[in-house]
Amino acid sequence: MNNDKKLCNEASFNNFYLEHIQYASNFAFYKCGDKDNALDLVQDAFSKIWENCSKIDFSKAKTYLFTTVNNLFLNKIKHQKVVMEYAKAAPYVDINNESPQYLLEEEEFKKKLQNAISLLTDKQREVFLLNRIEGKKYREIAEMLDISQKAVEKRMSIALSILREHIENI
Template identity: 75%
Template sequence: MSDQNKSLCDEKHFNDFYLKQVQSATNFAFYKCGDKDNALDLVQDAFTKIWEHCATIDFDKVKTYLLTTVNNLFLNTIKHHKVVMAYAKETPNHDITNQNPEYLLEEEEFKIKLQNAIASLSDAQREVFLMNRIDGKKYREIAELLDISQKAVEKRMSAALKIIKEQIENI
């Protein structure tokens, strides 16, 4: 059967593709992140995305799609870690033994909701949000760096703030 007639939505074809590509994709992910467990997680997430979008992916380009997806998932992980590290760096070291346990629990829940909210942003929104809020760049600087208009930066930032507000509003 030629590749033209193959469909990733056919479970047999997807399984064949998975078995042929899982090792090379895992190696690629391992070279990126240097951690075997994280590499496996990235690859499994990438294959899940391929399965979810099987109808829209050209079978001839699926290997490229797989590696691109693994790379993008890795970059999203790095961005997430940067946010976590920046937050930890800005948070003053304080004696938590004197803190109310209920307050500490609420604070931890807030951190998790905030991290999840930032992770749920589109790549474009997350990029603008982090450049502004973490790197302290002005909208004009972001626009120049991303080669987009300042209005586009403002729109992305507005959408990002709206999503974050909706997701953490209950705290």
């Protein structure tokens, strides 16, 4: 049986899925910082692999998976930029009956936070999200990423400095 046919075999594909779902989900989460979006990205990537199984060499399927997740993430970011540009042009609808001042401040803060997080390098964002979102200790992060605890501390320090610099009142 040649390698690309192996991926089209349902049992082999299921094994590939089970073997890589957790790693791909973690990768997607550290890219986008949201579990639901990460799961969507990973599911879409596996769907693309299944649809193109005959074109993908089984030995390169893992690389294809992670590349696809990354590309889907980048496409999602581009789409969000378009949506945000449209939202700027469209009038805001107050669904929660919050005061206009509160809604404006909340929206401004969200934009500042998104912009500040986007300024972080992948490594800084990864450490920041592991620590602040998942609650991991620096020692645990160092073991996960196979780096020193000092490197984790430095990345976190720089990430926090960038966030403080770009978001006042944080």
